Each structure stands twice: as structure tokens, then as C-alpha cells.
Amino acid sequence: MPVLVFDLTGPFAHYKKIFATTTALTYPIPPKSSLYGLFAAILGLEKEGNNYLNSFREGSCRVAIRLMRPVAVQRLTINLRPSFGALRGTENRKPTLMEFVDRPHYRIYFTHRDEELYGKLKDLLERGQSFYTPTLGIANLIGQITYVGEGKAESSREEDIDSVLPKRALEKLLPPPPGRNTRLMEVGQYAVEMLPSRDVTVRENIVLDRGGLPIAARVTDAYRITGLSENADRVLFF
Template structure:
């Protein structure tokens, strides 16, 4: 199997936790459901039907944290555009502004590993090689514009663990870790996070999973059921 590898980063990012409302908190990295949207923007798929083409049956994804996770709070002015409070043609004339503090990721950077079925795989590769997208990509909110760098397309080797410790570069599904058997470093910052992982075409979340990761993007030493090795990059990844 071949996987397309590229880095994506920005000044700020925000991937809203589903249980927060008035003071939105952010996941430390984009859930797979958010990555579906990023890939849809790359490929120019309409937001109303991109999930017909990008879903658990058509794509395989892994994610690596490249920059240490940092967060800050930023107040944003939200405006009501649905209740007809506009007095004139400009947004500056809208009443009913509400200031909300958002938890933002600061200088986030991630490496994405993607395998798509059919022609979408080759289309994504061509766009990345030319440093082009059809729609502007962002890190969660439309205002948080992202940049990216194509690393390459690589053959990956699926490995079945023989109950041995493996160095893993990516975040890891908890259900792929054998008996939570993890070799923790004293100076590591390890976390579990429950994230939305799949959604149907009506944008209703159908699966939540626990993800294990090291907050600074350091290697994780653990026993996993299966993983993928990329010889050219000397990286081991786990699909989410």
C-alpha cells in the first residue's frame, strides 16, 4: 500500500471539543472527521457530499504531532447572521455581537499519512506536488488558514506485532495497544483523548475512540497489535 505524506501547519488552530459550548475548547490535534474535511477542501469536494467520497471505506489515515502542543485563549466577536439584524449592506452594521473566548492551538504542526482509493489518491498527490488546493484549507475554523508541504508518496509495510515494544511516531488508537502496555518516559507528557472518529453522510458522529499520544510529539514505546512501517522515512505509524 502506498501512502501520501505531507505536513500541515498554521499560526493557530481550533478543533472544537463536542461537549463545550459557551467557551469552546480544542482537541490537541484534528480528529479524523476534521481530516476528512481538510482532504475534501484539497480535492474541491462540496461540503454537502464530500463524506460520500471520503469515509472509512475509502481512506486510511495516520497522524503525527510535529510541534509541541501549546494553547492560548483568544476572544472572538461572533455575529448573528440568521435573525435579520442587518441594518445595511455591511457586516459593520450588524447588531447582536457576542464576544466568546476560544481556546486556540498555537503554532500547531502535524504530519498526515493518507491512502485514498481510486482516482482521488492520484488527484491529491498531483495537487500536493504543485502546492495547490481547490478550496482554501484551514485548521478547524475558516479564519485559521493553513500551509502545507508535500513530503512524498511511500510504500508502507503492514506489521503484525510479536508482543514486542515498538517505537511509534504517530498518535495511537487505544484499542490497538496490547493491554495498555506502554513504556513511559519520566519526562514525557502522555495523554488519552476521546475523539470523534467517524461520521455518516448526515454529519452525525457514529464512532468515538480513545487516542493515546505524547503531547510534545515524541516517540511512543509500546506494544501494539499492528502498525505500518515506512522504510524511506524510518517511521512507524498506526492508523486511526
């Protein structure tokens, strides 16, 4: 299975948690549904009516996410407005303490059943181009995309996983090797699949190591990503 690999970085990221219409809290990694928006921005897919989501119907696209640096969070005060457009003197702005991921660095692994879409994304990544500006969750958090290359995913029974783990694929956590101080956390209610109506059809709990270290675990559906370096990345797609 061919896989495109690229790094997503920036000064800050904010991926609003989905269990509230307004919240200052962020997920530590991008939900899969947010990555669909990122892929669509690179490809220039139609945003009107969320039509781009038709290109990412459930089962057509699989991704894996690896933390390339430890998760760090900052809380900054932001002035929120009740409306869009030009600022009116009668508007009350609400100072709100918001949570941001500080200097995020994610490695994204992408594969898709549509060979034409896959090939177009590969071409744009190779040329360092994007139709729309990539962001890290919200519009003013500009992201930087660095293409790593194209690898090959080979099914494996790895027990040391570099990527985050969807909990449904986790059979058993194993003792970490001597000297590895893991800081595991489970984050719930990730939006995984979404319709153009923005109804979430699949949610998932994600297990990750806050330090970005590999997770010792017995899992289902693990893959080795070969062809990029001597040390193959070990990931789970979802």
C-alpha cells in the same frame, strides 16, 4: 500499501469539541472527520449537502497523525456574533475566551482504496495546489500544506510509535527509554467516521504525547513508512 505524507501547519488551529454545540475548547489534533474536510478542500469535492463525505465512507480511507512539535495552547478573546452576513448595529457581540492550538505542526499520512482519488490528491500535493483554501478547523485559520512525499506502509510489530494512538489499538503502555520524559494524555470523543447527514458513526479515544515524542507501547496494526528517509516513521492508522 502506498501512503501520501504531508505536513499541515499554521499560526493557530481550533478543532471544536463535539460534545457541545458551542464550546471554546479545542482538540489538540484534528479529528479524522476534520481531515476529510481538508482532503475535500484540496480535491475540490462537492460541499453541498456534505456530499464530499460519500468519498470517505467508513473503511475506504485511513489516516495517521504525528505531532511534529509540542502541543501549546493559547486562549484569546473573540467577539462572537449570533448571525452571519453584514454586521447590524442592533446586534450584540459576545466577547468569548476561546482556546487555540498555537503554531500547530502535524504530519498527515493518507491512504485510500479509490486509486483515482488517491492519484488526484497525489498530483495536487506534488504541484502544491488546492481547489479551496486549506484551513485548520475554522475558516479564518489558514493552513499551509507542505508535501513530504509518497512512502510505503509495511506492517510491523513496532513498540515505539511516532504517531498518536487510537486507544482501541493500544494493548499496553511500556516504560519509556532512559532520558525520555513523556507527557502522555488521553483525549476522548474524537469523531472518526461521519455520514453526509453529519451523524457520527464511529468515535475514538486518542492517546498522544504532548511533547511530540514517540510513545513506547505494545499495539496492534502498526506500520513502518519506508521510502521517505533513512529512519522509517512508525505509525498507527485509523
